[in-house]
Amino acid sequence: MKKLIFACAAFLLVLNACKRDEYYRDGGLANPNFNGNMLQYLQAKKVPFDTIAQIVKLAGMxxxxxxxxxxxxxLDDDVIKRTIGTIRTDGLNNLLFYSGKDTVKTLDQISPVIWKKYLQRYMFKGVNRLKDYQQIDFDVRSVYPGGLYYSLGGNISNIGVTYGTANNIKYIGYRQLVLTYIPDASKPNDNWFINKVSSSDIKPTNGVVHALAFNDLIGGAYFGFNRNDFFNDVYYSGLMPSNSSK
Structure with missing residues (x-):
């Protein structure tokens, strides 16, 4: 009888181990599919994408x-909030206020052309999941360089996957997708703005979404990565009348 009990226990342990193996092989049992298009996904995830969904509409996209x-x-809504900012924070409204210009009260005061231009910096041709990108190691980029990609806005970025260390063995641990904005295509190895992905391979009915992680570094903290580009475009184009003032 004891032998039978031990045999059953051993069988259950093997079965449980197989389940764990299946989990690791599949990269997780969470369902990455969303039953709706990409805009519907952003609208459904009000935190953290409610403002981004609004900008998609303002950009006419x-x-x-x-x-x-x-x-x-x-990118998440906080990026937009930090970019616009207040007169007391290091954002667009601070620049406008101390330059004697009207500040942004509603997002529709910014030209749709500008919203579209900078939104396209986060958009890339093709449907690419984490597995479709090359490895990148920021310490030995000559060996593991990632890959260079042009965004739909015509800007260049490096996209690659970092391989973590586990049990003191390099490259067998956690894998994370990284988007790096390169401000000057003529100097593709300089002044990188690195943005890690928190959740990859989200699959609406069209395309794929990779959610960027919170980033307090200057490149990830502002809309369009290089905040001066966005600030200058808004500054020199002027603000449109807001709905509230019509």
């Missing part, structure tokens, strides 16, 4: 996000 297949690195 509802059809693109609803129908076309592409890869989108989704």
């Amino acid at each position: 509802e059809s693109t996000f609803s129908n076309e297949d592409f890869t989108f690195f989704a």
Whole structure:
């Protein structure tokens, strides 16, 4: 009888181990699929993408996000809040206020052309998951360089996957997708703005979404990565009348 009990226990342990192996092989049992298009996904995830969904509409890109297949690195709403800022924070409104210009009260005061230009810095042709990108090691980029990609806005970025260390063995641990904005295409190895991905391979009915992690570094903290580009475009184009003042 004892032998039978031990045999059953051993069988259950083996079965449980197989389940764990299946989990690790699949990279997790969470369902990455979303039953809706990319815009509907952003609208459904009000935290953290409610403002981003609004900007998609302001940029006149509802059809693109609803129908076309592409890869989108989704920045969170806090990036927009930090970019616009207040007169007391290091954001756009601080620049406008101390330059004697009107400040941004509603997002529709910024030109749709500007919203579209900078939103496209996060959009890339093709449907690419984490497995489709090359490895990058920021310590030995000559060996593991990642890959260079042009965004739909025409800007260049490096996209790669970092391989973590486990049990003191390099490259067998956690894998994380990284988007790095390169401000000057003529100097592709200089002044990188590194942005890690918190959740990758989210799959709406069109395209794929990679959600960017919170980033307090200057490149990830502002819309369009290089905040001076966005600030200057808004500053020199002027603000449109807001809905509240019409």
